[in-house]
Amino acid sequence: MKQLFLLTVVLLLVSSCVEELIEKPDNLIPEDKMVLIIKEMAIVNAAKATNLSKLRENGVEPTSFIFAKFEIDSAQFVDSDRYYASKPLRYENMYKKVESDLEDQRLKLEAEKKVRDSLSVAEKSKKDIDIKKKDSVLSNVQK
Template identity: 35%
Template sequence: MKKLISLLAVVSIFISCKDEVVKKPNRLIEKEVMVDIIYDLSLLEAIRLENSASLDTFKINSKKYIYKKYKIDSLQFAQNNTYYASDYEEYANIVGQLEDRFTKKKAEITALIKAEAKKKKKKKKTVTKPVSPTTKLIDSLEINQRKRL
């Protein structure tokens, strides 16, 4: 009897592991699109937390913006997010893709900032040419003549 109960317990565990914990939503969002949605939501949320005035100035509701952009509704997003999150390995893969995208974007932005700083530094060097006293005198004479006319 004990062997039978043990066998039934083991079989039921194996059978229950094969069943999906969360059923597939009727309107399934493709994995790549889901990654894009979560990426955009993360960026907008980071902007809101860092500088809430920037989104408030333009009266942007990040979730409504995303729903409109991807032509989905909140229920569809919630069901799909729950569905993908129910499979740990799949969701870990999605999070890994997000981390890669953020790392690449950070590297791009850092490179742009450095390039812009170089341009500004180079521009300052060319603008700051020494002006001779004669040039200053001529400029002041021209200004005085214009005032008289």
């Protein structure tokens, strides 16, 4: 733990004393927008890993889709990514934000799924009760 703290302090000192490694590009994507783009890319990469055939069926090329959605091009993304990567602490914070946003989204989706599942169970049990009532009415009528 001490070594990690010492390493962090040394990195902070070195990064604060060093001149900029990469100049700020003219077309730099703002940090908050860059976080959204990285988050979308993570989601799309997960979708590609699990269901690439569906994306192909619908004619979706994931990277082009994201660039079009955020009205950027690949060169602008690469320049911005390279610039932010040259600032490790800032870049790390961006990725922590992405991770936090994805976790929040996951929890929200799980909660929605629980609600849908409970509604489905309630609907099924209502149908089962209706069927039992009909069966008991029919058996009483037949007696």
